[in-house]
Amino acid sequence: MSTPFSPLGRALDLITRVRGVRGAMVVSRADGLVVAEQLMEGIKGGAVAALASSLAGRLQRAMVSAGLGPSQFWHLQCDHGALLVVPAGEGLLLVAVTEADVNVGLVRLELLRAAETGA
Amino acid sequence: MTVVRAVETWTLEPLTQYVTEAGARLVLLMTPAGQVLAQSGFSRAVDVMAASALGAAIVASTNELARQMGQPPFAGLTHQGRRHGIFLSAFDTDRGTLVVLVVYELDASSLGLVQLFLEQLVADLRAASPKAGVPKQVLAADFERELNDSLNSLFGR
Numbered sequence: 001m002s003t004p005f006s007p008l009g010r011a012l013d014l015i016t017r018v019r020g021v022r023g024a025m026v027v028s029r030a031d032g033l034v035v036a037e038q039l040m041e042g043i044k045g046g047a048v049a050a051l052a053s054s055l056a057g058r059l060q061r062a063m064v065s066a067g068l069g070p071s072q073f074w075h076l077q078c079d080h081g082a083l084l085v086v087p088a089g090e091g092l093l094l095v096a097v098t099e100a101d102v103n104v105g106l107v108r109l110e111l112l113r114a115a116e117t118g119a
Numbered sequence: 120m121t122v123v124r125a126v127e128t129w130t131l132e133p134l135t136q137y138v139t140e141a142g143a144r145l146v147l148l149m150t151p152a153g154q155v156l157a158q159s160g161f162s163r164a165v166d167v168m169a170a171s172a173l174g175a176a177i178v179a180s181t182n183e184l185a186r187q188m189g190q191p192p193f194a195g196l197t198h199q200g201r202r203h204g205i206f207l208s209a210f211d212t213d214r215g216t217l218v219v220l221v222v223y224e225l226d227a228s229s230l231g232l233v234q235l236f237l238e239q240l241v242a243d244l245r246a247a248s249p250k251a252g253v254p255k256q257v258l259a260a261d262f263e264r265e266l267n268d269s270l271n272s273l274f275g276r
Contacts, residue, residue: 031199032231050231054142057226
């Protein structure tokens with residue numbers, strides 16, 4: 001979807017280089033559509049994007065209701081992997097799909113770095 | 120929970136599941152001619168009739184536009200407003216081509232969710248749809264009664 005030479009492609013490239021990352025996506029927060037993706041075969045990017053953006057909206061409301069402000073990073077750990085998400089700017093989400101034994105700190109760092117560069 | 124009402128009962132289960140999963144506010148399932156098979160969220164017959172007529176007209180217009188461009192018909196049409204989004208899509212089943220019109224609230228759903236669960240809806244409708252048979256001859260005398268029966272089904276009267 002994105003070329004490795006585009007800014008989005010470069011950002012995703014850095015995230016997917018981390019060992020254990022099975023894919024990364026830039027998702028439009030408002031409509032839940034994929035803006036750019038680098039995913040391994042078998043990952044349904046459209047479904048992950050739609051559900052992650054829906055979850056982001058609900059989490060945002062929960063955080064604000066709890067007086068905690070907007071979320072900066074979330075980590076959903078499952079039996080066979082994890083979903084790591086960082087809001088990027090006003091309208092985007094950076095999403096990483098990882099294996100269970102991934103270095104979460106390193107992926108988080110790359111996601112935050114990509115978000116800062118405006119991916 | 121939003122109630123789904125159907126003229127053709129085989130559409131009921133797939134549509135009920137779709138409305139729940141996609142978080143849709145209003146859903147209308149119809150033929151390209153505007154004949155309504157099922158609806159969810161509408162409370163007045165006049166709204167259903169207006170939405171089905173307008174939806175059918177949009178599908179006809181966009182199909183013609185695609186034809187003039189030498190393209191196959193558009194798979195979907197989306198319009199996003201400030202608070203609501205509208206999604207319109209046509210697909211083939213054994214019952215013939217069907218059109219689904221979905222209205223969703225932006226703070227409760229998204230285009231991504233509406234499209235994502237539409238794939239499942241289409242698959243479920245294709246699996247549930249009756250095989251096309253010989254079309255029944257429509258008599259003028261039956262038309263009004265059938266129309267009233269359909270409206271009663273759609274609004275649970």
